[in-house]
Amino acid sequence: MKRRWIKVTTITTVILAGVGIAADRVAVHYAEQEAVSLVQEKYGYGSGSTDGFTHVDIHGFPFLTQAASRDFDHVTVTAGSFTLNTSANAAGDYLNVQELSLDLHGVSATSFTARRAEANLVTGHLTLSYKDLSGVITRLLGKGGALTVSPAPGTSHGQETRLQITGTWDGRPLKTTGTLLAQGNEIQVAAPDIATTPYAWRVALPQNTGFTTARTTSSGVDLELTGHQVILGTS
Secondary structure (H helix, E strand, O other): HHHHHHHHHHHHHOOOHHHHHHHHHHHHHHHHHHHHHHHHHHHOOOOOOOOOOOEEEEEEOOOOHHHOOOOEEEEEEEOOEEEEEEEEOEEEEEEEEEEEEEEEEEEOOOOOOOOOEEHHHHHEEEEEEHHHHHHHHHHOOOOOOOEEEOOOOOOOOOEEEEEEEEEEEEEEEEEEEEEEEEEEEEEEEOOOOOOOOOEEEEEOOOEEEEEEEEEOOEEEEEEEEEEEEEEEOOO
16 A cells, blocks of 8 residues: 555656646746747847748746746847848848847846846857848949958958958959948948948847957858846837
8 A cells, every 4th residue: 555655646746747847848938939029029130031030048947936036047039030221221231130149147027028127148149141241232332243242361350350342343353352340239341442431230239238249250250249237128
């Protein structure tokens, strides 16, 4: 009889644990979907393209314990294939963001369904492909032919990196050097030999977050960003 009760107790404990885990996973999935809606509404990530996407992952277990305290150790936001327009709203100025990722540490929410939260630290990066940069440069600066953007010889300097622009421009072969500067929430591309003024795109970033480094890679330009005491959602 004693063994039977031990067996029953063990089975009951396992079932209850399974139910608890399932409930926790359902709750975190709901919270993540709500967070996606708020991120898209506030910052526009994942919009402007049929391929646009936004994902929010709330890390740590159990989620319900974090939700009860309204404190979350680690939350990640990943978005991509959304477009930016220049502040001048020039024709053909749309620039596709390949990926934006944000790592939020020490997140405090005012309530479970809060439209405002704060993070002690945010780090992340934004990636622009050479294909997308080539497209927007061709639309904005091209004269009679496609222009191709690639890494330029030389090293990056902090928030600025060098770009090589080649192709046909105004009926002649072109090979010139431009720059991409990332400061605050703004990306600025300049090509002095073919444009008198630079073009600038603003990225909707959480308050107190900004770009810190720009560098070219084999596939595109990677912009690192960071922020402290970051305000998320409504201000």
